[in-house]
Amino acid sequence: MKKTYVLLVSLLLTTVASSAAVKTTKHAIKNGETLYTIAHANHTTIEEVRKANGLKKGEKLKLGRVLTVPKDTYFPNKKKSSTKIAKVTKKASPKIVKHKIKNGETLYTIAHANHTTIEEVRKANGLKKGEKLKLGRVLKVPKNTYSPNKKKNTKKVAKKTSKKSTKKLAKYRIKKGDTLSSIAHKHHTTIAKIQKDNHMKKGETLKLGRTLKVASAKKTRPKKVRVTKKASKKSNKKLVASLSKLETVKLKKQVKVKKKKSSSFSLGDIFFSSKKTKVKSSRITSLAKTKLGRRYVWGASGAKNTFDCSGFTTYVYKKNGIKLPRRAIAQSKYGKYISRKNLQKGDLIFFDTSKRRRGYVNHVGIYLGNGKFIHASSAKKKVVITSLKNFYAKRYKGARRPS
Numbered sequence: 001m002k003k004t005y006v007l008l009v010s011l012l013l014t015t016v017a018s019s020a021a022v023k024t025t026k027h028a029i030k031n032g033e034t035l036y037t038i039a040h041a042n043h044t045t046i047e048e049v050r051k052a053n054g055l056k057k058g059e060k061l062k063l064g065r066v067l068t069v070p071k072d073t074y075f076p077n078k079k080k081s082s083t084k085i086a087k088v089t090k091k092a093s094p095k096i097v098k099h100k101i102k103n104g105e106t107l108y109t110i111a112h113a114n115h116t117t118i119e120e121v122r123k124a125n126g127l128k129k130g131e132k133l134k135l136g137r138v139l140k141v142p143k144n145t146y147s148p149n150k151k152k153n154t155k156k157v158a159k160k161t162s163k164k165s166t167k168k169l170a171k172y173r174i175k176k177g178d179t180l181s182s183i184a185h186k187h188h189t190t191i192a193k194i195q196k197d198n199h200m201k202k203g204e205t206l207k208l209g210r211t212l213k214v215a216s217a218k219k220t221r222p223k224k225v226r227v228t229k230k231a232s233k234k235s236n237k238k239l240v241a242s243l244s245k246l247e248t249v250k251l252k253k254q255v256k257v258k259k260k261k262s263s264s265f266s267l268g269d270i271f272f273s274s275k276k277t278k279v280k281s282s283r284i285t286s287l288a289k290t291k292l293g294r295r296y297v298w299g300a301s302g303a304k305n306t307f308d309c310s311g312f313t314t315y316v317y318k319k320n321g322i323k324l325p326r327r328a329i330a331q332s333k334y335g336k337y338i339s340r341k342n343l344q345k346g347d348l349i350f351f352d353t354s355k356r357r358r359g360y361v362n363h364v365g366i367y368l369g370n371g372k373f374i375h376a377s378s379a380k381k382k383v384v385i386t387s388l389k390n391f392y393a394k395r396y397k398g399a400r401r402p403s
Contacts, residue, residue: 022070022071022073023070023071023072024052024068024069024070024071025042025068025069025071026066026067026068026069027042027066027067027069028064028065028066028067029061029062029063029064029065029066029067030063031063031298032298033061034061035049035050035055035061036128036131038067038069039069039074042069042070042071042072043071043072043073043074044069044070044071044072044073044074045073045074048070048073048074049067049069049070052067052068052069052070053067053068094116094142094143094144094145095142095143095144096124096140096141096142096143097114097140097141097142097143098138098139098140098141099114099138099139099140099141100136100137100138100139101133101134101135101136101137101138101139102135103135103358103359103360104207105133106133106207107121107122107127107133108199110139110141111141111146114141114142114143114144115143115144115145115146115147116141116142116143116144116145116146117145117146118199120142120145120146121139121141121142124139124140124141124142125139125140135358168215169197169213169214169215170187170213170214170215171211171212171213171214172187172211172212172213172214173209173210173211173212174206174207174208174209174210174211174212175208176208176337177336177337178206179206180194180195180206183212183214187214187215189214189215193215194212194214197212197213197214197215198212198213205330205333206333280320280346281344281345281346281347282345282346283320284316284317284320284345284346284366285345285346285366285368285369285374287316287319287320288312288316288366288368288374288383289368289374289385291305291307291312291315291316291383292374292383292384292385293382293383293384294306294307294376294382294383295307295381295382296308296376296377296378296380296381296382296383298378299311301314301315301326302315307376307383308376308378309328309363309364309365309375309376309377309378310326310327310328310331310364311326311376312375312376312383313328313331313348313364313365313366314326314331316366317402322402322403324402328350328361328362328363328364329360329361329362331348331350331364331400332348332350332361332364332397332398332400333400334400334402335348335400335401335402335403336400336401336402336403337398337399337400338398338399338400338401339399340396340399343367343399344367344369344401345367345368345369346366346367346401347366347367347399347400347401348364348365348366348367348399348400348401348402349364349365349366349367349373349388349396349398349399350363350364350396350397350398350399350400351363351364351365351392351395351396351397352395352397353395357395361397361398363375363395365386367388367399368385371387371388371389372385372386372387372388373385373386373388373392374386
């Protein structure tokens with residue numbers, strides 16, 4: 001009996017010692033940090049950081065707040081119990097390759113190149129749905145886990161093939177100014193079908209040069225009417241006479257309609273659309289100028305008259321009845337593409353202001369004309385008017401005209 005008590009006491013002491021031995025560090029929240037990045041840097045989990053600081057789900061992190069962060073509590077490669085390991089060994093463990101994220105890559109392209117699925121890449125790296133990929137981050141990628149040509153039950157396959165007719169998919173390379181609606185319209189198909197054939201999510205942005213699989217429907221041509229040679233000359237003469245009568249009636253009606261229309265038509269109608277766009281662009285620029293000198297705050301879009309670059313543009317356009325995406329990179333793919341020569345007042349202009357020129361859009365402003373634009377500058381800490389020369393001329397990435 002004494003031996004059993006001694007064993008129980010020793011087990012309790014070891015468990016208490018192990019729980020008490022968790023190290024914690026204090027961390028002041030910096031700009032751009034999230035619970036995931038803080039937890040990942042300290043080899044712990046988001047739940048443990050929340051628990052240690054009494055944070056609720058969805059609670060916003062304030063800049064400068066000091067968090068107590070547990071260290072080295074998450075070991076994804078830690079050995080589990082022997083019974084579980086025995087079960088796992090029965091299944092063949094897939095090969096895992098390390099992959100460094102490059103510019104323009106997505107989870108789909110990485111998974112496709114390694115013959116695996118997006119879900120398996122997410123699972124291997126603890127990624128959440130919609131989480132952004134950072135350049136240079138190293139991912140663990142399972143290899144050859146997806147085999148679409150794997151043999152299934154022959155009975156089910158036979159039924160499916162009989163019901164569904166096989167469609168040929170044409171390849172289409174994305175060009176400048178293309179949208180899903182324009183591509184679908186060109187190939188006489190729907191946006192939903194293109195998204196399904198290419199495993200695309202709703203709201204996924206199109207990248208230049210990417211090839212899409214597009215199922216194009218054949219155009220239905222009107223049937224040609226064949227005139228028989230055996231038709232008599234009399235019947236032909238009757239047809240010609242009746243057709244000429246119909247044409248004269250139609251011409252008379254058309255003349256009447258034209259006269260009615262000409263009385264109500266004026267030259268001002270021709271230029272109405274261009275005048276309308278000029279009025280809208282002047283409203284956008286004049287509203288933007290009223291916010292000159294307002295304070296720059298990261299993540300702000302008009303609250304207490306504070307803005308960041310994309311928050312400033314969304315605010316100005318929203319007040320003019322146009323809803324823009326919130327982030328600068330998403331805005332750079334919204335609306336009509338405009339060349340630098342054809343810039344007009346009120347157009348959105350985009351830049352890469354990163355130190356190492358990473359090649360993607362991270363800043364946006366509104367063009368004012370005469371080579372100047374207005375923007376919420378993080379460097380000046382306020383809304384300013386700047387010349388589109390020198391620094392910004394070198395970092396220019398394009399322009400869009402939302403409608």
